[in-house]
Amino acid sequence: MPQESGVAPPGRSLSQGCVLCHQGAKMVLFVTGRCHRTCWYCPLSRERKGLDVVFANDRKVSSPPDIIEEAENMSALGTGVTGGEPLLVLDRVVEYASLLKEHFGPDHHIHLYTALAPDEPMLECLRGLVDEIRLHPPHESWPCILDTDFARSAILARRMGFSIGIEVPALPGIGDLAAALPLLDFLNINELEWGETCAAAMRERGFEPEDGLHNAVLGARQWAEELSADQKVHFCSSIFKDSVQLRERLKRIAANTARPFDEVTDDGTVVYGVLEPAGTLGGFLESLDEDDYVICEGRVEMAWWVLADNADRVPGRKYVVERYPNRGMVVEVTPL
Structure with missing residues (x-):
């Protein structure tokens, strides 16, 4: 060959x-x-x-x-x-x-x-x-x-x-x-x-x-x-x-652009959680460090495992995103 x-x-x-x-x-x-x-x-x-x-x-x-x-x-x-x-x-x-x-x-x-x-x-x-x-x-x-x-x-x-x-x-x-x-x-x-x-x-x-x-x-x-x-x-x-x-x-x-809460996979993609709030979050964000999340156009992006662990605590649509780094192409979206 x-x-x-x-x-x-x-x-x-x-x-x-x-x-x-x-x-x-x-x-x-x-x-x-x-x-x-x-x-x-x-x-x-x-x-x-x-x-x-x-x-x-x-x-x-x-x-x-x-x-x-x-x-x-x-x-x-x-x-x-x-x-x-x-x-x-x-x-x-x-x-x-x-x-x-x-x-x-x-x-x-x-x-x-x-x-x-x-x-x-x-x-x-x-x-x-x-x-x-x-x-x-x-x-x-x-x-x-x-x-x-x-x-x-x-x-x-x-x-x-x-x-x-x-x-x-x-x-x-x-x-x-x-x-x-x-x-x-x-x-x-x-x-x-x-x-x-x-x-x-x-x-x-x-x-x-x-x-x-x-x-x-x-x-x-x-x-x-x-x-x-x-x-x-x-x-x-x-x-x-x-x-x-x-x-x-x-x-x-990914090594240069991933945020502190992004998980970098072996394939070089990044994985994070997204919360689209429905109502008040009851102090949930105050319990996190400032590096643990960002707010983008009304959505809260954070470590996917933090969102998964608190899914029952916060109202709204919750899902996990895998995408190319630096806001690249979305590979997969998984509801929580």
Whole structure:
């Protein structure tokens, strides 16, 4: 089976971007949903695809300081710049990368995904700001990859001091990219994933999900095996992204943002109790320390076990919330 990114076996080395992703230490900076290509396998959500929006992790960015705040919230050691097509907004990439390097220092590692083949003027704009470039040549170009601008861009980028690689989903015919390996520092293969916006295209091509629990497409691991023997090739499974990269990133955010009464789970989510009072609370809040609760829009949030122990004492609607840290997505709500 292909070796998954995150743990490098003897003789192999991961790109620095992959090492930091494995640690959950990379912020994901989505700089635009605009793209010049219409890849049938693109998994972007409807909230991002084709839209000129910016997100730092799952937080919508309204101004550059939001990016620094999100990076600080997770003690980020680096940033992955993605889209859409980031180089369609090159000035934005330069602005944000400069901001991150100035704030966190030159060791803040930045890698960038692009489905363009950046030329020398583009690369000159990125030099000193972006450390690692991950090219995404279109599927139809793989059989003749050495005759494409992507090959020429890889040679030029390496000469200019960038770490350069290709990152693509596992698709039939991926073995054609073996010809490009001498030009690269790494080749990352992501397990092909089923998504809401690409499901119809997947069905048209006869693909189906591997099971009912995960987004992986049946057969993707086997296609990746065509290149699994090469030391520069790394495979990143759908499960790995969900169970390791995301979890570790959430844990870093939770460590910096959890309130004294939040319980942080092994998955990096936070759990707390919510009381929507009905009538007076009879001195209940006065019995708690000021760090034991907060009042948000008329609701009282507190340690879930304190609320559970006093459920019969206080009138109103009571429930337990599990959500991503820093007021992120709600995972589950359980009535008490």
